Amino acid sequence: MRENSELKLMLNGYGLTTARILYHFPDHPHLLQTYVWQDYDLAPKFPALFRFIEFWKTRLEGPLHSVTYTHKRLIAPNEWRKVDGELLLH
Incomplete structure (x- = not known):
């Protein structure tokens, strides 16, 4: 079930932070x-990251x-395209 929700997040522009x-x-x-935190988040405002930092502080x-952080969109717009057919070669 979680995989489906992660795919929906990625399709809506979320990336792994x-x-x-x-x-x-x-x-x-x-x-x-050192503590490493990872979650899906929206750049450039990073609401999930800032919520976690506020949680930490309080x-x-x-x-x-x-x-320090890094962010990578896992699905970019140019990676999806409409396919009308499929040709199989043996």
Whole structure:
């Protein structure tokens, strides 16, 4: 069931966003830890990523140091075309 919803998201312009989050350990603020977050999101506003960052700031311990991200649309408009027929060769 999840695969179908992921395809719908991709067809509606969503792409896979991956964020690398560096944060300070709550008990040892001089140490940094890495957390990787990944979800489908809409560029350039990235509402899901910003919701997660707000969740982190309000609900989790460990202040953020930095967030770097990458975004890739998995289905581009030029990858879909109408096909009227199919020719099979043996």
